[in-house]
Amino acid sequence: MIDQIKDKFFSLYQQEPLLFRSPGRVNLIGEHTDYNEGFVLPAAINKEIYFAVAPNGTQAFRAYSYDMDESATFDLTEVQPSQLGWANYLLGVVAQFQKAGHHIPGFDLVFGGNIPIGAGLSSSAAVECGLAFALNQIYGLGVEKFDLVKMAQKAEHEYAGVMCGIMDQFASMFGKSGHVVKLDCRSLEYEYFTSDLDEYRIVLLDTQVKHSLASSEYNTRRQECEAGVALLRQHYPQVNSLRDVTVEMLEKHEQEFEPVTYKRCLYVVQENNRVLEACQDLAQGNLKGFGEKMYASHEGLQHQYEVSCPELDFLVEQARKNQAVLGARMMGGGFGGCTINIVHANKIEEYTQQASTAYQEHFGREPKVYVAQIVDGSSQIS
Numbered sequence: 248m249i250d251q252i253k254d255k256f257f258s259l260y261q262q263e264p265l266l267f268r269s270p271g272r273v274n275l276i277g278e279h280t281d282y283n284e285g286f287v288l289p290a291a292i293n294k295e296i297y298f299a300v301a302p303n304g305t306q307a308f309r310a311y312s313y314d315m316d317e318s319a320t321f322d323l324t325e326v327q328p329s330q331l332g333w334a335n336y337l338l339g340v341v342a343q344f345q346k347a348g349h350h351i352p353g354f355d356l357v358f359g360g361n362i363p364i365g366a367g368l369s370s371s372a373a374v375e376c377g378l379a380f381a382l383n384q385i386y387g388l389g390v391e392k393f394d395l396v397k398m399a400q401k402a403e404h405e406y407a408g409v410m411c412g413i414m415d416q417f418a419s420m421f422g423k424s425g426h427v428v429k430l431d432c433r434s435l436e437y438e439y440f441t442s443d444l445d446e447y448r449i450v451l452l453d454t455q456v457k458h459s460l461a462s463s464e465y466n467t468r469r470q471e472c473e474a475g476v477a478l479l480r481q482h483y484p485q486v487n488s489l490r491d492v493t494v495e496m497l498e499k500h501e502q503e504f505e506p507v508t509y510k511r512c513l514y515v516v517q518e519n520n521r522v523l524e525a526c527q528d529l530a531q532g533n534l535k536g537f538g539e540k541m542y543a544s545h546e547g548l549q550h551q552y553e554v555s556c557p558e559l560d561f562l563v564e565q566a567r568k569n570q571a572v573l574g575a576r577m578m579g580g581g582f583g584g585c586t587i588n589i590v591h592a593n594k595i596e597e598y599t600q601q602a603s604t605a606y607q608e609h610f611g612r613e614p615k616v617y618v619a620q621i622v623d624g625s626s627q628i629s
């Protein structure tokens with residue numbers, strides 16, 4: 248793929264580009280905890296976006312999306328959101344550099360990759376992080392990786408309109424081959440855990456469902472969490488986010504909550520505890536315990552946080568019935584996309600066949616199957 252991107256760049260712009268890559272991510276556990284300042288456990292995977300970039304000596308940014316087969320030119324003296332969805336992830340990043348006082352001279356770009364769009368593998372974060380990383384390198388801007396992550400997240404907020412947390416961008420930038428990242432989304436302190444799951448592998452089953460609800464419901468969930476925090480603050484002024492809340496605090500004040508808000512907050516507080524327990528399981532090699540927490544996470548996402556969908560629930564049910572699977576759950580924002588499954592290496596074929604057949608019989612189409620390898624975060628290729 249990288250060769251195709253490079254060739255396309257040469258044929259469009261007649262010069263040699265610099266090449267970069269930026270990965271998508273999985274998340275083992277800790278869903279919808281990041282914007283509540285909690286913990287997450289993601290990893291960068293071998294589904295990536297590639298970038299060919301070079302300065303062009305003008306004030307224009309010329310971009311070609313390999314996957315969309317579309318090109319566009321933008322004036323860098325007047326960056327603003329575009330009608331082209333794909334371009335906004337790029338323009339959002341440029342705007343962040345400019346806001347931070349960096350001059351971005353004109354450049355040419357060809358980008359594309361193999362992260363399925365809308366599958367919950369964070370193709371948008373990969374695009375944002377990849378361009379942020381590339382511009383920082385090319386123009387020697389010296390921005391720290393932490394700040395690139397925050398700029399990439401802001402780009403998503405301001406140019407894509409999704410008030411995402413920081414997990415996806417952090418994983419794409421800070422991923423490490425063979426490791427998952429335990430990230431504290433409040434302090435941004437992080438710790439790498441080995442992703443060696445003995446004879447088990449990370450298998451993704453893509454429902455191929457892309458619900459348009461995803462971004463509006465995502466923003467609604469954020470507001471529900473904020474409403475819960477505002478209520479609890481009246482009793483506990485030290486509470487700044489659901490990270491600071493315990494199950495006991497919630498239970499004590501249950502009657503004061505709207506029932507929906509209560510369910511949402513309870514899920515987040517419990518999920519945050521699950522991440523910490525699951526990390527202990529991982530450290531102690533208790534993969535069975537880890538898998539059980541994944542199933543519990545799905546239960547919460549399905550019934551309390553209500554961000555799942557029948558296709559995701561069906562695939563998790565298939566996993567539950569199969570001895571070869573230690574744990575499974577929906578992954579990412581929800582309403583479609585992938586389930587993540589921890590499957591015995593010798594049984595991947597058997598399990599995915601069985602789940603695919605059942606899914607096909609029920610929904611009339613097959614899920615896509617990806618066996619994820621864990622790779623490094625954004626980097627320069629040459």
Ligand code: GAF
Nearest residue numbers: 278279411412413414579580
């Ligand atoms: C999406 C968001 F972009 C992340 O920040 C995170 O909140 C996730 O949904 C849910 O855990 O991927």
